[in-house]
Amino acid sequence: MIPFGIMTLNIESEASYIHEIAARSHSCGMVCYHFLPSSINPLTKLVQGRRFCETKQRWVDDQFLIPSLIYDRCFYGDDAHSKQCIPIVSWLKSRDDITFLGFGLPNKLALYETLSSSRLAPYLPHSGLIKDCSQVISALNKQKKIIIKPINGSQGYGIYYLRKNDKTIHVKTEKNKKIISRIFPNETKLFQWLQPLINFRPYLIQPYLELSNTVSQPFDIRILLQKDVQGVWLERGKGIRIGNTGGILSNLSAGGSVLDFTTWSSTLLQASKESICSELHFITTNLPHILEKEISPLFEIGIDIGVAKNGALWILDVNSKPGRKVVLKTDPDLKETLFFAPLLYGKYLFQSDSKERKSHYEKTLYH
Ligand SMILES: Nc1ncnc2c1ncn2[C@@H]1O[C@H](COP(=O)(O)OP(=O)(O)O)[C@@H](O)[C@H]1O
Numbered sequence: 001m002i003p004f005g006i007m008t009l010n011i012e013s014e015a016s017y018i019h020e021i022a023a024r025s026h027s028c029g030m031v032c033y034h035f036l037p038s039s040i041n042p043l044t045k046l047v048q049g050r051r052f053c054e055t056k057q058r059w060v061d062d063q064f065l066i067p068s069l070i071y072d073r074c075f076y077g078d079d080a081h082s083k084q085c086i087p088i089v090s091w092l093k094s095r096d097d098i099t100f101l102g103f104g105l106p107n108k109l110a111l112y113e114t115l116s117s118s119r120l121a122p123y124l125p126h127s128g129l130i131k132d133c134s135q136v137i138s139a140l141n142k143q144k145k146i147i148i149k150p151i152n153g154s155q156g157y158g159i160y161y162l163r164k165n166d167k168t169i170h171v172k173t174e175k176n177k178k179i180i181s182r183i184f185p186n187e188t189k190l191f192q193w194l195q196p197l198i199n200f201r202p203y204l205i206q207p208y209l210e211l212s213n214t215v216s217q218p219f220d221i222r223i224l225l226q227k228d229v230q231g232v233w234l235e236r237g238k239g240i241r242i243g244n245t246g247g248i249l250s251n252l253s254a255g256g257s258v259l260d261f262t263t264w265s266s267t268l269l270q271a272s273k274e275s276i277c278s279e280l281h282f283i284t285t286n287l288p289h290i291l292e293k294e295i296s297p298l299f300e301i302g303i304d305i306g307v308a309k310n311g312a313l314w315i316l317d318v319n320s321k322p323g324r325k326v327v328l329k330t331d332p333d334l335k336e337t338l339f340f341a342p343l344l345y346g347k348y349l350f351q352s353d354s355k356e357r358k359s360h361y362e363k364t365l366y367h
Pocket residue numbers: 125147149153154155156157159206207208209210211218219220248249250251304316317
């Protein structure tokens with residue numbers, strides 16, 4: 001039995017997804033473990049976690065060796081536990097005897113820097129680190145509308161839209177599914193709000209792109225790519241995420257809803273539908289290979305793509321630990337495929353790895 005470990009930051013995180021994967025592990029010749037990085041004993045290297053019991057069809061507490069295959073589903077925040085786990089996960093990733101399904105991606109700015117020297121550069125909104133408030137003012141003077149977002153953010157958290165009026169500056173955000181607007185009468189007042197924000201966590205600045213539909217709802221295309229049982233990248237599905245009227249985010253966590261891609265694209269003119277589909281194809285066939293070549297091996301990615309009013313496509317975000325909600329809502333039949341995918345890709349890695357190791361060992365035997 002191949003040991004397959006799923007790692008999360010807390011034991012309740014993604015409970016049903018993890019249970020569904022575990023329940024299928026036995027049929028793939030695997031035994032599934034679930035643990036937190038912080039539950040590895042640094043002295044004995046034994047893990048205190050749980051194992052999925054095939055006979056009982058439920059988790060049982062167990063102590064085990066660090067599984068040789070790890071599916072990392074840790075979502076870090078600013079909390080102490082995240083800070084404790086990050087170095088442990090780095091240490092796990094550096095070990096030769098442990099194979100991660102995917103190694104994750106760097107922050108939004110590092111990702112931008114990598115992709116902006118690739119053939120996908122035309123699809124990236126220009127992004128820069130905010131070093132001081134005056135940079136934001138000069139961007140507002142030039143572009144009138146900008147977006148600022150934390151370089152380590154996710155789920156739409158901490159994203160602000162800023163618009164320069166004659167004298168005042170309008171700032172809009174979405175928090176707890178509500179749109180919050182504020183007008184700053186002058187630059188000094190804006191600085192008083194902005195300085196602590198950028199001191200607390202690094203932010204990047206981007207031009208605001210008109211990514212709303214005809215009824216002022218922000219929307220984007222979410223595409224899920226995964227590797228199959230032979231390590232070949234596949235598009236599992238795509239859907240449209242639609243945010244709140246007058247809002248700025250299309251994230252489901254911000255209250256967005258889902259529409260299937262075919263329904264949405266059937267409302268487009270034939271010519272724009274064709275050009276959007278062919279550009280999406282260009283992005284999805286190139287992006288995973290560029291990321292793996294320039295950054296690190298991956299098992300899956302979720303890509304957020306904005307569609308501007310003029311039909312231009314923009315790569316807004318790439319997630320190495322994507323959710324499955326959008327594709328499952330538009331295609332519920334994908335469930336089985338998605339529950340089996342990490343196991344099957346893990347098995348492929350395990351077998352190709354051991355073959356490689358074996359051939360390496362055999363080579364060294366001759367000498
Ligand atoms: N430059 C931009 N212009 C307009 N809307 C944007 C821009 N960047 C992001 N958005 C909106 O905000 C959402 C969240 O942004 P994203 O970069 O994906 O951050 P997160 O990691 O928090 O999901 C996007 O899905 C899109 O709806």
